[in-house]
Amino acid sequence: MSKRWNIAIVGATGAVGTQMIECLEERDFPVGKIKLLASSRSAGKTLEFKGKAVEVEELTHDSFEGVDIALFSAGGSRSEEFCPSAVRSGAVCIDNSSAWRMDDAVPLVVPEVNPHAIAGYTKKGIIANPNCSTIQMVVALKPLHDYGEIKRIVVSTYQAVSGSGSKAIDELRVQTGELLNGRPAKNTVYPHRIAFNCLPQIDAFLDNGYTKEEMKMVRETAKIMESNIRTTATAVRVPVFYGHSESINIETEKKITVEKARELLENAPGVELVDDVQNSEYPMAMDAAGQDATLVGRIREDESIENGLNLWVVADNIRKGAATNAVQIAEILIEKYLK
Numbered sequence: 001m002s003k004r005w006n007i008a009i010v011g012a013t014g015a016v017g018t019q020m021i022e023c024l025e026e027r028d029f030p031v032g033k034i035k036l037l038a039s040s041r042s043a044g045k046t047l048e049f050k051g052k053a054v055e056v057e058e059l060t061h062d063s064f065e066g067v068d069i070a071l072f073s074a075g076g077s078r079s080e081e082f083c084p085s086a087v088r089s090g091a092v093c094i095d096n097s098s099a100w101r102m103d104d105a106v107p108l109v110v111p112e113v114n115p116h117a118i119a120g121y122t123k124k125g126i127i128a129n130p131n132c133s134t135i136q137m138v139v140a141l142k143p144l145h146d147y148g149e150i151k152r153i154v155v156s157t158y159q160a161v162s163g164s165g166s167k168a169i170d171e172l173r174v175q176t177g178e179l180l181n182g183r184p185a186k187n188t189v190y191p192h193r194i195a196f197n198c199l200p201q202i203d204a205f206l207d208n209g210y211t212k213e214e215m216k217m218v219r220e221t222a223k224i225m226e227s228n229i230r231t232t233a234t235a236v237r238v239p240v241f242y243g244h245s246e247s248i249n250i251e252t253e254k255k256i257t258v259e260k261a262r263e264l265l266e267n268a269p270g271v272e273l274v275d276d277v278q279n280s281e282y283p284m285a286m287d288a289a290g291q292d293a294t295l296v297g298r299i300r301e302d303e304s305i306e307n308g309l310n311l312w313v314v315a316d317n318i319r320k321g322a323a324t325n326a327v328q329i330a331e332i333l334i335e336k337y338l339k
């Protein structure tokens with residue numbers, strides 16, 4: 001029998017963690033033992049993996065004995081504190097938080113874009129998964145960049161509440177119900193009501209007036225694309241449960257016609273072209289939810305500049321934006337690097 005790998009999922013009870021479990025099952029990842037870790041609040045609960053009940057354990061520094069790969073999605077401070085313990089126990093960490101993304105000794109990987117970077121995991125034993133809104137953007141832009149060299153990106157996001165975790169999913173559901181029943185809606189996750197509203201704030205504001213989420217898109221894009229592409233971003237939370245949408249404008253060194261862009265994207269890994277406007281076919285969050293492709297459409301020339309294109313890009317933030325991307329990295333890791 002081929003080798004099996006012992007996996008730990010840190011944050012197994014969360015929006016991303018539960019999707020990780022599903023992704024490992026769906027992709028038939030060769031799992032030996034599975035360890036499901038979360039806070040003390042969840043210790044003793046059971047979750048299912050491949051039809052069997054697995055008890056959730058409290059995350060501690062001793063949780064990683066015998067673990068080969070630790071998939072982290074329990075927030076940045078848990079990753080900062082516990083990834084080093086996992087590495088000391090001999091595991092490779094694939095981290096979904098922002099804790100290690102901009103560390104020079106940690107590769108930041110989207111398998112369709114820079115799989116070669118995984119080789120750098122040996123420096124710290126950690127591989128970082130990018131921010132969800134960055135992942136789908138670079139999957140769509142990489143083939144265009146390889147052909148025409150992108151100089152500048154202007155992106156506006158329309159991000160689903162699941163990007164803020166399971167409490168935010170509940171908040172939108174409860175607020176919507178309360179408002180439809182004529183009752184006032186309370187907000188705890190977001191600074192304002194999210195139901196029937198759009199919030200031009202994702203994460204905290206920085207001194208330059210951008211939010212942390214926006215600056216993640218700026219910095220992570222340059223690191224993943226290994227280029228000094230200039231990006232400016234506006235990140236907006238919208239009352240959608242699953243699936244981030246993005247309006248992306250690019251300026252390229254070499255002209256890319258709409259036909260050429262379609263041809264490049266039609267053959268690009270991880271991309272599905274949905275671009276038939278005469279029949280009102282374009283990417284929508286409701287179609288992206290529950291699947292792994294990055295949907296690209298509304299491709300048109302930006303008539304205000306010499307070499308510019310506009311695109312509309314949508315993906316499931318919990319799947320390709322988090323869990324699927326991490327499992328894809330793990331697949332490459334076991335195939336090429338871990339023996």
Ligand code: NAP
Pocket residue numbers: 010011012013014015016017037038039040041042043059072073074075076078096097098130131132162163164165166167317318321322
């Ligand atoms: P979530 O639904 O709120 O889940 C958080 C998870 O972390 C839960 O399993 C929770 O366990 C666990 N946790 C919290 N405090 C803990 C502690 N002190 N010790 C151990 N475990 C603890 O959040 P999420 O959306 O899954 O996000 C998790 C991480 O993934 C975050 O770093 C986030 O930035 C990142 N991420 C999320 C997305 C997305 O689209 N949602 C995309 C990319 C990256 P309990 O159930 O026991 O509290």
